[in-house]
Amino acid sequence: MTDPRLGRRRFLATAAGAAAGIPVAAASAIPPTAQAAPRRRGRGGSTATFRWLGTAGWRVDIGAKTVLVDPYLSRFDTGLFKPPFNPATGLTVDAERIAEHAGTPETILVTHTHWDHYNDVPHIARRSGARVFGTLTAYHLGLAHGLPTGQLSPVKGGEVLDFGEYTVEVVASLHSRNPSYSMAFPGVRTEVPAPPATIADLPEGDTLAFQITPRGGPSVFFMGASDFVERNLAGLAPDVAMVAVPSTDVTHEYAPRLLEALGRPAIVVPVHWDDFETPLTNPPPVTPEDRRRLDGFLAAVRRVAPRTEVLLPRYLTPYTFG
Template identity: 65%
Template sequence: MSGSRFGRRGFLRTVTAGTALATTGAAVTGAVPATATATTPAARPATRAGRATFRWLGTSGWRVDTGERTLLIDPFLTRFATGLFDGAFDPATELTVDTEAIAEHAGTPETILVTHAHWDHFSDVPHIAETTGARVVGTATTYNLGLAFGLDSARLSPVKGGEVFDFGDCVVEVIASLHSRNAAYSMAFPGVRTSPPATRPTTIGELPEGDTLAYQVTVKGGPSVFFMGASDFVARNLTGLAPDVAMIAIPSSDAVHDYVPRLLAALDRPATVVPVHWDHFEVPLVNPPRVPDAKTQRYLDAFLAAVRRVAPDTRILLPAYLTPYSFSG
């Protein structure tokens, strides 16, 4: 890694014990680095000015603690079975909420950023927002679904991409993005909600994608971190972001052309890449995270190999659940 890159972007470190994290310098089979020790306390850790801790909540979910504030991205902690990984996917699967898991791991967020409205990104959001008073930022579909779940419109912030918000300890930039594509060049539950549904949704099929966003969170005096909830993007919308860290969703098909090379080039090859949305999100949130099937393992391995090939100076972190990581800017 060049000296200029050291100066512009810093190393990744664990908050716990202050030890350097292992990176994936060799072939990865889905195992969590041995030095990434899981921790589960919901209490907010002490942070210095310009410092933050990032905990992976599984799927594309994150908890970010900055100073006295907590921010959530796509929190999905309930992790109920839909048959997705068993060849028996059921769109009529009932939405459920694990209030104990949420109380243990979500903290008391002031803000929740939602990338899109599919169940594995949104279904826990209404309960978290209702019980904590958090503001929910998302698409018009997220806004209208929030109303259907009884959330106060004053706590729902519809966005399109391009907005830049100041949340005190951090600045959040909203980026218009795209959803992942399956082998048929399509997706589950496409469509948008231009108004609230007549009744409160009760099944996963009632939560459409509703357009997709990405977010860049810049801790004041600290790192800039890019968050994806799905594995496609608009390259032009990423120009100039140049994040220190990128939480990148693993693709589930080959539909998107040159996914890794184009994405890393658009992001100016971040110092650290963290693969997300590769875990089995229908089993309990217990370390080590499980890769759900051979197909996902192939795409995870191919993703890691592609990052090493096109961005050899980039460090790769395969995260553990609920483990507090810190990054320097």
């Protein structure tokens, strides 16, 4: 895990390239109000607004209700983008930034429990009273953080949950792999651990994906890591897919297989390509290596699904689809 030859980004490797802030130009971008024809519309319901929180995080406002997916706003320095990477980095929370941007959610969806997806979740849940949905590891970590069982809902994949104004379908998924076909901080928590203190105390903990469908549509698929089980995506056919950009080439035909399994969504929104150890300011910064990966992913989408539109999101910008 600490081999510097692994290079690349995030928790998949411990030695990322220098984090040069390079503005991302929106290739084939669409405006905040997207007009690509979704496959579910016209049944009435509340308008949904989507805001990218950086990394794989989203705030979804559906009428008066707020849903968060992998909210990570604290964005503290671990050395991942400016080596050396330090697995013993202490967990900290930027309460002011969270208060400014997280809203008051009723639901928090956690794809997996690495720090850049889970770190802020206990604080937000404690402040808002939101219910947290995640793996059994997320459940046990929530208890370790002092959250009551009444706010924690373990899920496995296959559940279709009705919240009135929207539904959430849970999908069993996979975490991405580093160049050594492994990942940082693997493992699960099968019982309540000591309260986590460092980023190494937050393992991957199994991985999920989620599909949120507001009443009346559109359906929106969320990934937190760049791998998947094709068979588990059968029949989802989302209108919009928030897709994690692959960090390596070890997953075979990532974009073609994913887009085919999802039925070539009308809109694809790449996520998890930004330098998430910088302030939350636009344009989102991206390292040279991640820029190359992002460009390769965009080219693959255009090649495999030429009718699919691509939206390169900006931080905290409201988007609607439909």
